[in-house]
Amino acid sequence: MDTRFSDLHREPLAEVFDIAMGCAAPAMGRIVNAEVKLGVPQVRLVPRQAVAALLGGTEQKVYSITQVLEGDFDAFAMLVFPEANGLELVRLTVGEIADGESITELEREALTEIGNLILNACTGTVTKLLKGEFHVSLPVFRASTYGDLLAPQDGGRLADDVVVLLHIDFCVEQHSINGHLAFVQDIVSFPAWSSGSTASSPKPGRADGMSSADRIAAAPDTSVATLLSSLSLGIVVLDQAANVLHWNDWVAKRAGIAAAEACGRPLYALWPSLEGGRVQAGIEQALQLGQPTLLSGSLNRDLLPLYADPSRRPQGLLRLTISITAFTSEPHGRQCLIQITDVSAAVEREAALRRKAQLLRDSLAQQASMLRQLETHNDQLDLLVRERTAQLNELAKYLQDVSEQEKAMLARELHDELGGLMTAMRIDLHSSIKLIKDSNPTVHHKLSRALEYLDSSINIKRSIIEGMRPTTLTHLGLATALRFLADEMSQVNGWRLELDLDEDICALPEDASLALYRVAQESLTNIAKYAGAGHVSIGLFRSGRMIRLAIRDDGKGFNLQEIDRPRSHGLAGMRSRIEARGGRFEISTTEGQGVAIQVSLPVETA
Structure with a gap:
């Protein structure tokens, strides 16, 4: 079946996908503030079960952000990173949120937002190029294996046994991040892609009695040049002397220069500001060496004098991504193709993401500051409690010592003063009892009872003194x-x-x-x-x-x-x-x- 999938089918798909990824790469480059290098786009007709093996292995664990395109054709778009690369990407963007190798909920949201920005830049370009009507789903984050990620979708959609796989590898060498962006499309949708226009293509999935292979074989032969002439982006074609051969309506509208006026004239006569700049260097590299150049508006401001409304210049200058490539056309020889994409909206989205990331960093910093303040305050309170406790213990010891000293002093006074008086009283009573023993029995009885009371008082005194200051402890x-x-x-x-x-x-x-x-x-x-x-x-x-x-x-x-x-x-x-x-x-x-x-x-x- 793959032999019937000819270059005439592959080239338009690869070109569209290359342009779309060329728009998405600058968005990623702005996020990580580094150059994003792209591989060669691959277009293959493969069994669905072989897709995971081609991309990296059925059991490899990955983080992915996916979207589903529905409309004039159905496709499954996915941005995929190995686990460690996904964590590195989000932490480059919003900083270190949590320790450990597992992804947090906050990092999931940040990676989903990053994927949404990159996928939107890619899918938006695809829908513009094909001039179709599509519904693009919200991005979905998944932590899974390739096998789970590429399982057939519910309801039979995107569940054909044979699919068209479009994918391109990319890497950020500065941060050792790699991944790939891929589209998986049922072959029932393929004729709409290969024709370069969806206006007359049947809606995928109609029961027209044709097999998947028959649809591919019946696809019309469309050259790359025909496809480029219908693209909804800026196209400028130059000859070997840098004279304009083609100047499409997209460029004319935003430059304020009609195609009839531009064609046949040197590009630098139309845009003198390009001389000596990066655009001229890219054109010369393409015409002389045949090497492509990709210029991103995030790294190179004011690449071309194109405006949303040329009548209001210099306001409304567009942020652009420019792809400069060489191709050979007989009998003219090597020519230069300049593809211009407006990424102003993507830049705004990326700026919004950066603002959100900054707000998140500020919020985390504020929380960390508050936590440090709370810890400091708690430490101060703990120190204060320890100091107060030590002071209270010292005060309690002092009060107890004072109490014991007062008890000891009172015990000595009771023993010395009151004890002496009571002893003298006992001696006098005892003597009086002996003197009147027989002369006055009544008085004798009362004095004897008084002596008994006095002996009881002496015992009580001794008990009180012992309670205040135990003499057995002292001696x-x-x-x-x-x-x-x-x-x-x-x-x-x-x-x-x-x-x-x-x-x-x-x-x-x-x-x-x-x-x-x-x-x-x-x-x-x-x-x-x-x-x-x-x-x-x-x-x-x-x-x-x-x-x-x-x-x-x-x-x-x-x-x-x-x-x-x-x-x-x-x-x-x-x-x-x-x-x-x-x-x-x-x-x-x-x-x-x-x-x-x-x-x-x-x-x-x-």
């Missing part, structure tokens, strides 16, 4: 003081007591010993008030560089959340007393299973 050490305290409270409350006290722990600083004693005293008081416990254990031992105190009971327990209640001062006071000295206070409890308190105090502090 006998922490382990002995805890033993006396636990024995006394167990006798009152009927506990089974278990003690494991390291008697070798001695020479502790006074404030550290007092802090541990107060925690034990408060814990035993709470057990007596609330726990209803039958068994209490107390442990005091050294562990490495820490002094540890452990108190457990088998009482009711409670809900730990109650610790945070505003009036739960007892546990909060114990915690504050220990943490103010660099220690740790831990409590664990379950309702119905008792309470365990663990206190650790550094040896350095101790």
